[in-house]
Amino acid sequence: MSVIDGLVEEFARLPGIGRKTALRLTYHLLERPRDEMRRLARALDDVVARVRACSVCGNLTESDPCDLCESNRRDPTLLCVVEDASDIAAIERTGAFRGRYHVLGGRLSPLEGIGPDELRIASLLARVRNGGIVREVIVATNPSVEGEATALYLQRLIRPLGAQVTRLARGMPVGGDLEYTDGVTIAEALAGRREIG
Helix, strand or coil: CCHHHHHHHHHHCCCCCCHHHHHHHHHHHHHCCHHHHHHHHHHHHHHHHHCEECCCCCCEECCCCCHHHHCCCCEEEEEEEECCHHHHHHHHHHCCCCEEEEECCCCCEHHHCECHHHCCHHHHHHHHHCCCCCCEEEECCCCCHHHHHHHHHHHHHHHHHCCEEEECCCCCCCCCCHHHCCHHHHHHHHHCCCCCC
16 A cells, blocks of 8 residues: 555545545645645644543543633533533533533444443543532533433433433524424424523
8 A cells, every 4th residue: 555545544534534535635735835744744743642631521632631620710510511522612612601511422322332331421420429519410412312312321320419410402593494494303492492581
C-alpha cells in the first residue's frame, strides 16, 4: 500500500467520510504547500499529546480538571448528562446552561455490546451521591432508541439518590413547518406543550 493509499484509508475511517471524499481530501492536501501539511500534522500531534478526558466530567480538555469543572461561575447543583464530549460544545453554544456536565462516553446499546460497565455511569452516580450537592440531573442523551433506553436506565438509578431527573424537551424546531415534520416530532411537541405567556 502506498503512503497516499494509507492516508486515504485513514481519512475514510472518520465519521461521515466515504472513500470518495477521503480521496478528494488526500489530493487536496497533496496540492497544498508543504508547510500547510506540516501545520496540520503538528496540530494532530499536539491533540494526541495534550488532550485527554477530564477526570471529573469526562470532557475533552488540555487541563485536568477541565475549565468547566473548575469554574466557580457554574452551578454545582445542576448536572447535565451527555453521550459524548461533542454534545457539551453544542449545549455551550446556546449560552443557556450554567451548570456542570457529565460525559457518559456513549449510550447503552446491547446489540453493539455496550452495557452499563462500558459507560461512565459509576462515576456519575458517585457525583450525585457526593453529599447531596447535585439537586437536578438533566439527561441530554440523543432522542434515539438507545438514547431513550439510557435515559430510563439512568432515571431508575438516580431518582432513589434524591436528585430530580429531567429530560431535554423535544418538539417542533424553530422555523419548522408542520407539513414537513414527522409524526413522532409532532406528537412530542403536543405532549410537551405549555401555556403561552
